[in-house]
Amino acid sequence: MSEHEAQPTTPRDQTHSDTGDDAVRQDADTAQDTGQDDGAQVSTGSETAGAAEVAIPELVIISGMSGAGRSTAAKCLEDLGWFVVDNLPPALIPTMVELGARSQGNVARIAVVVDVRGRRFFDNLRDSLADLDTRGVTRRIVFLESSDEALVRRFESVRRPHPLQGDGRIVDGIAAERELLRELRGDADLVIDTSSLNVHELRAKMDAQFAGDEEPELRATVMSFGFKYGLPVDADLVADMRFLPNPHWVPELRPYTGLNDEVSAYVFNQPGAKEFLDRYAELLRLIATGYRREGKRYVTIAIGCTGGKHRSVAMSEKLAARLAAEGVETVVVHRDMGRE
Numbered sequence: 001m002s003e004h005e006a007q008p009t010t011p012r013d014q015t016h017s018d019t020g021d022d023a024v025r026q027d028a029d030t031a032q033d034t035g036q037d038d039g040a041q042v043s044t045g046s047e048t049a050g051a052a053e054v055a056i057p058e059l060v061i062i063s064g065m066s067g068a069g070r071s072t073a074a075k076c077l078e079d080l081g082w083f084v085v086d087n088l089p090p091a092l093i094p095t096m097v098e099l100g101a102r103s104q105g106n107v108a109r110i111a112v113v114v115d116v117r118g119r120r121f122f123d124n125l126r127d128s129l130a131d132l133d134t135r136g137v138t139r140r141i142v143f144l145e146s147s148d149e150a151l152v153r154r155f156e157s158v159r160r161p162h163p164l165q166g167d168g169r170i171v172d173g174i175a176a177e178r179e180l181l182r183e184l185r186g187d188a189d190l191v192i193d194t195s196s197l198n199v200h201e202l203r204a205k206m207d208a209q210f211a212g213d214e215e216p217e218l219r220a221t222v223m224s225f226g227f228k229y230g231l232p233v234d235a236d237l238v239a240d241m242r243f244l245p246n247p248h249w250v251p252e253l254r255p256y257t258g259l260n261d262e263v264s265a266y267v268f269n270q271p272g273a274k275e276f277l278d279r280y281a282e283l284l285r286l287i288a289t290g291y292r293r294e295g296k297r298y299v300t301i302a303i304g305c306t307g308g309k310h311r312s313v314a315m316s317e318k319l320a321a322r323l324a325a326e327g328v329e330t331v332v333v334h335r336d337m338g339r340e
Contacts, residue, residue: 056137057083057100060111060210061093063184064144065177066163067154069194069202070113073144076206077111086113090125097137116163116177125184140297143181143188145233147195148174190298193234196335208331209298218288219329221300224258224316226308226336235302237287239280241311244270248310257337258313267314277315281322288328308336 060082062073071086078084085096093112100107114125132139146154148171155162155170162173164180185191190209194202209219225232227242247253247263256263267273284301291299303319305311313334320332 055101055105055108056135057097057107058109059093059097059132059137059139060109061114061139061141062111062144063114063141063181063188064192065146065151065174065181066116067151068144068146069192069197069199070115070144072199072202073142073192073206074111074113076203077109077210080207080210082109082111082210083107084111084113087115088112090114090128093125093128094131094135097132097135116180129187140189141184141187143185143191145185145191145193145195147193147233150195189296191234191300193232195233218292218296219298219331220320220323221298221331221333222316222320222323223300223302223333223335224308224312224337225302225304226306226312226339227304228306229308229336229339231304232300232302232335234300236299237284238302238304239276239315241303241305241315244273244305244311246306246310248307253310256310257334258310258315258317259334259337263310264314264317267311268318273315277318277322281319281326284319284323285326307340308334309338309340313337 060077062070062077064070074084074086083100088096093114096110096112100110129139151162151174152170162170162177164176165173192202192205197205223232223235227240231238244267247256247266250266253260253263253266258264258267268277288299291297301319303312303316316332316334320330323330
């Protein structure tokens with residue numbers, strides 16, 4: 001258990017304890033909503049109702065599966081200076097933004113946690129998002145995802161029921177929540193799979209996306225993986241390197257990975273490897289242009305091979321270098337390297 005979880009929740013903390021297999025599970029042990037106190041802070045002060053100009057705050061909506069780490073994501077934004085409100089009914093989001101706009105610049109960035117604890121109001125979320133769009137509010141949706149196995153383990157470890165399980169099992173509540181959030185997940189700007197993340201890794205991902213004063217046009221995560229371990233659930237694009245010969249069957253290369261020069265040279269000396277890199281990078285330029293046009297700022301590109309050790313690693317490194325050279329802020333993650 002993390003240090004944050006050991007401490008009592010106070011109105012200032014607003015339920016934002018650390019999460020992870022230890023800590024990401026904190027969402028399963030949710031505390032009471034204290035957003036009203038913080039909302040009152042926004043509406044006080046010396047606002048002038050007739051001010052000629054108001055600065056519309058930037059807005060991030062954090063949602064996702066219970067137990068997937070929403071509270072850690074929210075706490076990370078709070079540490080970065082965002083004004084965070086937990087479990088705010090979706091119908092009140094436009095009001096929250098309006099109050100921030102009247103704060104004379106004191107509340108420039110607002111993060112709102114929306115979850116199934118406010119399910120009575122959840123149907124109002126789409127109307128609220130449409131209202132925000134008409135006002136020209138810059139808003140992003142961050143969706144925290146996790147596998148059924150990880151979520152069950154987290155709920156069982158804290159001996160708490162799932163908010164939607166009722167008289168059924170934890171898996172019943174998880175299934176109901178997935179269905180309820182399906183459309184919102186599809187609209188998300190950023191999906192983070194926390195199944196295998198600890199609290200520090202989740203915070204690092206949030207820092208990478210939100211810590212900078214100025215956001216780049218597009219941020220990319222290039223992730224190598226092994227098909228035998230399953231597809232990454234947070235991938236936007238997936239490419240398969242199994243059309244190339246496997247270095248695993250070359251005895252002198254088998255102990256190494258795609259980070260090794262000899263393995264990389266072997267992969268890119270195979271027919272089709274360099275051509276794939278060139279053409280896929282060209283395709284990504286086209287896709288990136290469309291993403292920017294549609295306001296999507298984050299993309300996860302998954303590159304797979306059988307075990308996630310040789311071909312996918314070598315291709316991911318080259319592709320990430322190509323994207324970085326073209327001005328795309330790029331992070332490389334080798335999900336399954338070292339599992340064999």
